[in-house]
Amino acid sequence: MIYDKKDFEGLRRVGRLAADTLDYITDFVSAGISTYDIDKIVAEYTKKHNAICAPLHYHGYPKNCCISVNDVICHGIPSKHEYLNDGDIVNIDITTILDGYYGDTSRMFLIGNVSERARELVDITYNSMMNAISICKPGVKLSEIGKIIQTMCEREGFSVVRDFCGHGTGKIFHDEPQVLHYYTKEAENTILKEGMVFTIEPMINTGDWQMYVEDNDWTARTIDGGLSAQFEHTIGITKNGVEIFTKSQRGLNKPPYKK
Ligand code: MF3
Ligand code: CO
Ligand code: CO
Numbered sequence: 442m443i444y445d446k447k448d449f450e451g452l453r454r455v456g457r458l459a460a461d462t463l464d465y466i467t468d469f470v471s472a473g474i475s476t477y478d479i480d481k482i483v484a485e486y487t488k489k490h491n492a493i494c495a496p497l498h499y500h501g502y503p504k505n506c507c508i509s510v511n512d513v514i515c516h517g518i519p520s521k522h523e524y525l526n527d528g529d530i531v532n533i534d535i536t537t538i539l540d541g542y543y544g545d546t547s548r549m550f551l552i553g554n555v556s557e558r559a560r561e562l563v564d565i566t567y568n569s570m571m572n573a574i575s576i577c578k579p580g581v582k583l584s585e586i587g588k589i590i591q592t593m594c595e596r597e598g599f600s601v602v603r604d605f606c607g608h609g610t611g612k613i614f615h616d617e618p619q620v621l622h623y624y625t626k627e628a629e630n631t632i633l634k635e636g637m638v639f640t641i642e643p644m645i646n647t648g649d650w651q652m653y654v655e656d657n658d659w660t661a662r663t664i665d666g667g668l669s670a671q672f673e674h675t676i677g678i679t680k681n682g683v684e685i686f687t688k689s690q691r692g693l694n695k696p697p698y699k700k
Contacts, residue, residue, distance in 0.1 A: 443636035444611050445680055449677055451542040451685070452611065452638060455492070456675055456686025458545035459537040462486050470550045471510045474550035483535055495536035495543060495614055502659065507547075508536040514602055514644050514652050514661040525555035530563060532671045534642075536614065542612045547673040547689035551696050558647060561624050562599060566645040567669040567695050569593045573622075573643075574676055577683040579635050583618060584628035590643045591623040596615040596687045602644035602669070604652055604661065610675055611638040627666040633678050642673030 444452070465486050482507040487494050494505035502518075508515035509532040510525070514638060517532075525531060534547035544611030549563045559565055569590040576585055591601050611619050622643040648667025654660065672694075675686045688694065 455539035455542040455544035476519040476523045477521040493538040514658040570672045581633045583631035587621045588624040600646045600650040607640040608641045635676040644671045
């Protein structure tokens with residue numbers, strides 16, 4: 442799908458609101474809070490700004506956002522029984538709908554004292570996403586995104602999750618194309634064009650990339666119990682480059698977050 446100038450304005454607005462929501466919850470995300478309470482804060486903030494949390498009831502998903510702690514790769518379901526602890530690394534993924542447009546973004550939050558390896562994982566996951574975004578412009582092969590992320594992360598001994606990918610978005614939550622975070626020959630056949638809107642959302646593990654899904658049908662965990670990190674931006678291809686719709690207005694996209 443190709444989006445025009447007016448669509449880009451809508452995407453800018455929703456992207457900013459989604460980023461503002463993550464900025465807003467940053468002060469609450471610390472040891473002792475439950476993931477259920479974080480989800481509630483996300484829902485309240487979104488409602489207050491006349492927007493909708495896209496995950497709620499999406500294919501039966503039960504909560505307003507996804508909160509994925511440590512070995513959870515993605516789709517962690519907020520729970521009254523899950524409390525954040527010192528040393529945890531946590532991804533919070535929110536998708537906001539405003540005026541029919543989707544803003545899909547996630548960040549890592551580091552709780553207290555986090556191990557050196559976990560910090561390295563979080564850093565490389567962020568840097569690989571940003572490097573991939575930086576090469577996006579009309580004429581570039583979609584395969585370049587996966588290539589750059591895979592090369593960077595595997596060079597440092599990390600692995601790239603295969604079972605989930607980025608996706609076209611805009612007026613539809615999950616649309617074509619699939620944006621793989623590792624290299625494939627097939628992805629060479631898709632060429633970036635002005636007006637394309639999609640997410641880049643690499644999930645990177647300290648151990649192997651293999652995963653399993655819990656009995657709740659959502660929560661994906663690493664098989665070997667290794668840590669997993671993820672960041673996500675929604676971006677649009679412009680005439681000469683790329684625009685990030687979900688950038689933090691407070692410079693909070695990248696940890697460590699100094700308080
Ligand atoms: N926000 C996720 C993504 O990046 C999708 C979550 S779907 C849900 O695509 F149902 F789990 F919320
Ligand atoms: Co997404
Ligand atoms: Co998301």
